[in-house]
Amino acid sequence: MKKIYFSLLLLTIPFTSFAATGATQLEGSFKVGPAVILITILVLFVLVGILFRAKDTTDFYAAGRGISKVGSGMAIASNWMSAASFLGMAALMYGSGYHGLAYVVGWTGGYVLLLILMAGQIRKYGKYTAADFIGDRYYSQTLRAVGAIIAILISISYCVGQFGGIGLMFKWVMGIDYAWAVIIGGAVVLAYTLISGMLGVTKNMQIQYVIIIVSFLIPLFILTFKFDYFWLLPQVGYGSVVSDAVAGIPLAESQQLVNSFGHDFAIVPTPEYAMPWDPATGKTFYQWIAIAFSLMIGTAGLPHVIQRFYVVPKARDARWSVVWGLFFICVLYWSAPAYAAFGKILSAHPEVGTLAKDAIVVYTAQLGNVHPLIVGFLAAGGVSAAFSTVSGLLVAGSSAFAHDLYVKVINPNAKPKNQLLAARLGTILMAMIVTVIALANLALIGQLVAVAFSLAGCTIFPLFLLGIWWSDSNKPGAIAGLVVGGIISAISLSYFVAGKYGVTLPMHDFVDYWLGAWYFAIIGAPLAIIAHIVVSKMTKQTPLEIRKFLIEKVHS
Amino acid sequence: MDNSNDEYHISFFKPTTPQAVANRNMVVWFVLIWFVAIFGFQILLRILEKPTPEPSFISFEKVWESVKSGSAGETELQEFGRATLSVLGKIMITPEERTTLDNALSWTVSQLTIDPLRAELAEKIRDFESIKASITDISDPGYIAKKVDLSSELSPKLGLSQNDVRSKILPLELSADLGVSLTEETKNTLPAIMKKYLVHNQSVLTDFKFLGFPFHYFYTAIFLLILFVGICWLYCVKTDSLNKRLNIVD
Numbered sequence: 001m002k003k004i005y006f007s008l009l010l011l012t013i014p015f016t017s018f019a020a021t022g023a024t025q026l027e028g029s030f031k032v033g034p035a036v037i038l039i040t041i042l043v044l045f046v047l048v049g050i051l052f053r054a055k056d057t058t059d060f061y062a063a064g065r066g067i068s069k070v071g072s073g074m075a076i077a078s079n080w081m082s083a084a085s086f087l088g089m090a091a092l093m094y095g096s097g098y099h100g101l102a103y104v105v106g107w108t109g110g111y112v113l114l115l116i117l118m119a120g121q122i123r124k125y126g127k128y129t130a131a132d133f134i135g136d137r138y139y140s141q142t143l144r145a146v147g148a149i150i151a152i153l154i155s156i157s158y159c160v161g162q163f164g165g166i167g168l169m170f171k172w173v174m175g176i177d178y179a180w181a182v183i184i185g186g187a188v189v190l191a192y193t194l195i196s197g198m199l200g201v202t203k204n205m206q207i208q209y210v211i212i213i214v215s216f217l218i219p220l221f222i223l224t225f226k227f228d229y230f231w232l233l234p235q236v237g238y239g240s241v242v243s244d245a246v247a248g249i250p251l252a253e254s255q256q257l258v259n260s261f262g263h264d265f266a267i268v269p270t271p272e273y274a275m276p277w278d279p280a281t282g283k284t285f286y287q288w289i290a291i292a293f294s295l296m297i298g299t300a301g302l303p304h305v306i307q308r309f310y311v312v313p314k315a316r317d318a319r320w321s322v323v324w325g326l327f328f329i330c331v332l333y334w335s336a337p338a339y340a341a342f343g344k345i346l347s348a349h350p351e352v353g354t355l356a357k358d359a360i361v362v363y364t365a366q367l368g369n370v371h372p373l374i375v376g377f378l379a380a381g382g383v384s385a386a387f388s389t390v391s392g393l394l395v396a397g398s399s400a401f402a403h404d405l406y407v408k409v410i411n412p413n414a415k416p417k418n419q420l421l422a423a424r425l426g427t428i429l430m431a432m433i434v435t436v437i438a439l440a441n442l443a444l445i446g447q448l449v450a451v452a453f454s455l456a457g458c459t460i461f462p463l464f465l466l467g468i469w470w471s472d473s474n475k476p477g478a479i480a481g482l483v484v485g486g487i488i489s490a491i492s493l494s495y496f497v498a499g500k501y502g503v504t505l506p507m508h509d510f511v512d513y514w515l516g517a518w519y520f521a522i523i524g525a526p527l528a529i530i531a532h533i534v535v536s537k538m539t540k541q542t543p544l545e546i547r548k549f550l551i552e553k554v555h556s
Numbered sequence: 557m558d559n560s561n562d563e564y565h566i567s568f569f570k571p572t573t574p575q576a577v578a579n580r581n582m583v584v585w586f587v588l589i590w591f592v593a594i595f596g597f598q599i600l601l602r603i604l605e606k607p608t609p610e611p612s613f614i615s616f617e618k619v620w621e622s623v624k625s626g627s628a629g630e631t632e633l634q635e636f637g638r639a640t641l642s643v644l645g646k647i648m649i650t651p652e653e654r655t656t657l658d659n660a661l662s663w664t665v666s667q668l669t670i671d672p673l674r675a676e677l678a679e680k681i682r683d684f685e686s687i688k689a690s691i692t693d694i695s696d697p698g699y700i701a702k703k704v705d706l707s708s709e710l711s712p713k714l715g716l717s718q719n720d721v722r723s724k725i726l727p728l729e730l731s732a733d734l735g736v737s738l739t740e741e742t743k744n745t746l747p748a749i750m751k752k753y754l755v756h757n758q759s760v761l762t763d764f765k766f767l768g769f770p771f772h773y774f775y776t777a778i779f780l781l782i783l784f785v786g787i788c789w790l791y792c793v794k795t796d797s798l799n800k801r802l803n804i805v806d
Contacts, residue, residue, distance in 0.1 A: 095648075101776045105594060108784050112590050115788050116583050120795070230768070235778070239769030246770060252719045261694060266721045268645030269610055274773050275756040276601050280648050285602050289595060319795060323788045330781045337777050348647060350728045351694050469568040547564035555566055555576065 026260075026355070026366050029175035034376025038173050041211060041380045045387065046192050048204045069317040071206055073324025078205035079304065080107075080325065081212055081332050082158075082389035083165025083358075086382045088446030089333070090364075091357035093340035095444070097273045099283040100340065102291040103446055104333050106453075108326065109292065110299025115322040121468045122306055123318035124554045129396070130303040130460055131404035137467040138478045139543060141409055146482060148404035150459050151303040152426075154452045155397030156434055158304075161448035162386040162393070163438035168359050169382045182438050185383070190431040193391040194424055208388040213331055215381025219365040219374055220335055223342050226368060227257055227265060238338035245344050246271045259367040263349035273344055287519065291450065294521035298453025301461030304389075304396035339364045358445050394427045401426030442500055443517075450518035451493070457521030458485035462528045466536075468554065471547045477536030484531040488524030492517055575802050582794055586787050593783055601772055604759035612642035613754035623664075624743055630668065634715040637664035640746075641714070641722040643753045644729050653749050655734070659742045661726075662735035668713045680706065682732040703727050 082088075085107065093100030127133045130151050135144025166189065167182035174181065220234040230237030248269035257265035272280035277288055299305065343364035347355055355363050361382065365375045402423035407414050414422070442448065462481045466473035496517035498505050505511070515523055571577045609617075616639040619632040628636065640661045643649065649657070662681075669677050684702050691699050706727035708718070716723040764771040769778070799805075 098773065098776070101773075104777060105780055108781050109590065109594055112586065112784050112787050116586050116791050236767055239767050239774060242773055243765060243768055243770060248721070250719060251721055251724070264721070264724070266724075268642055268721050268725075270646055271610065271756040271758070272646065272648060272753065274770050275758060275762055276598070276605065276772065278756055279751075280646070280753045280756075285598070289598060292594060292598075316796065316799075319792045323785070323792050326788055327785050330785055333781055334778060344647070348645065350644070350647075350725055469566065471564065471566040544564060547566070550566050551564050555573075 026363050027172065027175070031173055031175070031372065031376060033373045034173045034379055037373065037376045038169075038380045038383060041384060042188060042192070042387075044207070045204050045384075046195060048207060050195055069320040070324050072317065072321035074209045074328055075205035076305070076321060076325030077328030077332075078209035078212065078385075078388040079392040080329050080389070081209070081385050082449065083162045083382060083386035084446045084449035085329075085332055085336065086212065086216065086385035087165050087168070087358050087361055088161065088444060088449065089336045090339040090343065090361045091359075091444055092446045093337050094343050094360045095357045096281040096283050097278060098276045099281050099288055099291075100446075101337070102288045103295065103450070104337065106292040106295025107299065108330060108333055110296035111322055111326040111329070113296060114300040114305070115319060115326075118300055118306070118464055118468060119318045119322050120315040121554050122464070123315040125468075126553070129399045129403055130306050130464075131400050132408075133306075133467070134460075134463050134478070135404065135408065137546065138463070138475045139546060140475050140478075143475065143478060143482075144404055145409050147460070147463070148400040148409075150455070151400035151404075152397045152430065154303060154456050154460070155393040155400075156430060156437070157455060158302075158449055158452035159390055159393050159397075159430070159434040160437045160442075161445040162390045163434050164441065164448065165358065165386045165445050166383055166390075167438060168356065169362070169379045169386075172359060172362060173376065173379055178441070179439055182435060185386075186431055186435040186438070189387050189390045190394070190428065192387065193394045193427055193431075204391070205388050208384045209328060211384045212381050212388070213328070215377045215384070216332055216335060216361075219368070219370045219378050220338055222370050222374065223365070223368045224338070227342070228255065234338055235334040238341050241338065241341040241345065242274050245273045245341060246275075249345065259346045259349075259352075260369045261349070261351065261367075263351065265345060267345045267348040270344065270348075273341075286514075287516065290516070290519035290522040294454045294457055294519040294525075295450060297461050297521055297525050298450075298455075298457040301456035301459070301464060302453065303400065303456070303460065304392045306460075306464070307392075307396050307399070336361075342368060394430055397430045398423040398426035401430075447518050451496075454492070454517070454519060454521040454524065455489050458489050458524035458528055461521075461525060462532050466529065466532055468550075470533075470536075471542055471550050472536050473532065474536045474539060474542045476539040477532045477534075480535035481528040481532030485524050485528035488515065488520055488527060491515060492520035492524075575798065575804060578798050579795070582791065582798075586791055590784075590787060593780060597772075597775060601757075601759065601761055604761060605757040606759060607755050608758040610642065610754040610756070612639040613750060615639050616750050616754070620747060624738075628667075631715075633664050633668055634713075637661055637668070637714040638716065638722065639750065639754075640664070641716075641725055641729070643750060645722060645725050646753055649749075649753065654729075656742050656745050656749060658729050658731050659734040659739055660746055661729050662731045663738045663742075665710055665713060665726075665730060666735040678732040678735065680709075681730050681735070684727060684730075685732065688728075706730070 089100065089103055089107075092103050122133070125133055125137075127136060129148075131144050131147035134147035135141060163182055163186050166185035167178050170176065170181035170185045171178050176184075217234070221231055224231035224234040224237045227241075229240050245267060246269065249266045251264055251266050254264040254266040259265065272278040277283055277285045339361045343355075343360045346352075346364055346367035347360075352367070362375060362379050365378050370378075402419050406422040407419055411418075459482060462485065463478055466477070466481075491511065492515040495505055495508060495511045495515070499508065499512060565572070566576075568580060568583075571580045615635045619628055619636045622628040622632055623636045640657050644654070644657050644661065666674055666677065684706055687699050687702055707723050710726055710730075711718065711720070711723040714722075714726070716726070761772045762770050766774045
C-alpha cells in the first residue's frame, strides 16, 4: 500500500516541484475570489439537483421523457462539452497546432452521422440504455451484459479525462496538490450525481451550458479587445492572431502590449502552429485523418450521447435536439482555438516556462491580464464542463450496471427500490475506479477522452449502425463484430499502457503508430463491421419478431 | 445464407418503401458532402503542399558547413547565431533539443567575442545563471537589470537590433559551460533540429488569407462546423417535409 502511495506521490511531483518560472507563478496559492465563485456554482448545482431529484427509476434513467428539443439540445451540448472541450481542445492546439483541429472536426462532425444514421431510429426503438438496445436487437442476454460492460468501460475511460480536468482546476483554485484536488473534486461530483439522478442532471445541464458558454466567451472578448483584434466576434477576430503567430510579431509592432509578466506581445515566426501536419509537431497526415474519423464514429457510438435521445418525447424531437445540441456545441468549438492562439503568443517568452497544456485556457486569461475574478469564473466554467459530462457518464454507466446487468441478467425480480440502490452503488464504484486511474495522469485530457471514442467506435457503433439499418444483422454477426473490435481495442490499449510503463512489446513502434490509443477505431471499426456482415450472411436469419419490429416501429 | 426474400426485410441499400427510398437518397447525399468536405479538403492540402523553408533555415544551410569546419567568418557566425535563436524562440522544442541549440548559440557568442574578453563574458553569463537559479520571482529587479544588460551587450554581436524579439531571448539561452566548444553531438543533430522546426508544409491554401485566417485554418476550424450545423438543419427540415408529405406521424 505504501508503495502505491509512494508511486502516486511520484506521479504528482511535476505538479509540486518549484522553480522560478512564470508557470509556477501563474499557479500561485489559494485564490479566494475564484474559490468563492466555484463553491457558489457547485452549491447551485446541488440545489438544482435536489429540487429536481429523481423520484423513481423512469426519472432516474430518462428524466420522465419530458424534456423539450431545445432543452434537450442544451443538455446534449452541456453533456458533450466536457473538460476535453473546455480545456483539452485548446491544449491540443496549443501543443500541436493544426493537428488539434482534427479533434474539433471529429467531435462535431460525428453529430452529422449520429443524426442522419441513428438519432430518430434510436428514439423509435424506445429503450432506456445502449445495452438495452443491444440485448433486444440481438436477442441475447449475454450480448446485453457485454454491451453493459462496454458501456461501463467507455464511461470510465471518458471520466478519467474529466477527473483530470477537475483536478487541474481545483488545484489551480485552491492551490492544493493535484492528487488531493482529484479526490476532492471527484467526491463532489459523485455526491451531486447521487443526489440528483438524470432529471436533476438534465435540468442542471441546461444551467451548466449557460455557465460554461458565458464563462468561456467573456475572457475571449476581453483578450481580443485588449490586444487590438476584432473583438465583436472573437471567433473570427482570432484569425489575425493565428496569422500573426505564423508571420511573427516584431517588437516594433507589439504596440507596448504586454502579458502579465511584462513580456512584449511579440513572437518569432511560428508557422508550425498553423501549418498542416507540421514536422515540428511530430504529427502526420495519417494521424490527422485517423483521429477525425475515430472521433466521428465514436460520437455515434457513445452510450451517454445515445442515451440523451431517450429523454425526448418523439423521434422528431430527437432529430431537432441534435441540431440544437450541435449548434450550442459549435459556439464553444468555434471559440476554443482562439485561446490556443493567444496562449501561443502570450507564453512565447522562454521565461514563462513550461505550462501544463491542459490548463492553457486559464493560463492564457491570466497571461492576458484578465481580471482574476473573471479568470476564476472561467476556471469554474471548466469545472462545470467536467461536472456536466461526468454526471451524464456516471448515470449512463450506473444505468448499464443496474438496469442491464443487475435487473436484466442477475436479478430480474428486483424491486424498483433495489434497482435504484444498485444504480447508486454502481455510481460510487465507478467514481472510485476513475479517481484511481486519474491519479496516474496518463495523458492529456483530450487524448484520454479520445480513447473512449475509439472504444465506442470499434464496439457499439457497428452494433447500432447495422442493427438499425440491416435486418439480416444477427446475433452471431454481432458477436463476431464485437470480438474483432474488442481484439483491436485490446491490442492498442495494451501497447499504450505497456509504453507508459516503459515496456516494449514486439512491433511496438508499428502498432503504436497505426493503432494509436487515440485513433485505433480507424482500423478497428471497419474490420468489426466487415466481420459482423460476413458472419451474419453465413448464419441463421434474424428472428421474425425482431424484423417485424424494425419495420413496423423503427422504420415505419 | 440469403435472408432477403421475405416481406420483413430492411436494408439501407435496398429500400422497399417510398419513405425509405427518399431517406436513403438523402442520407447518401449528405454523407457524401460531409465526407468530401472533411477528408477531400485534407487530401487536397496534402497533394498541394510543398516543404517551404523559413528564411532562417536558408541562412543556416548557407553557413552550416563553414561553421562546422570552424572556418566561418564573423558574418556567417552572426547568421548562424540568429538562425539558432529563431528556433529557440519556438516553445515546442524539447529539453534535449534546447540543450543542443543552447550549445550552438553559446559557442557562437563566445566565438564572436575577442579572445581576451571571453573569460570575462563567461563570468558574466555564469553570474546571470546563478541569479536566475536563485530568484523566486521573475520580476525581481536585480534579475531584470542583469538580463537587460546582457541583452544590450550581446545583441549587437549577433547583429540583432533591440527591436528584434530574439534579442530578448538571447540572455536566457546562454550557458557559460556550453559555450566552450561546439560538441560532436551538436554537429550531428543540429541540422535535423533546424529542418524540423524551420521547414513547413505550405501551399496556396495555407498562404491565402481569408477573414484574417490562413485559408486552410479558416476552412477547418470555422467553415466545416458551419457546414455540419447546416447539414443537420437541412436534414431535419427535409425529413419533416417528407414525413408530412407521406402522412407519417411519430
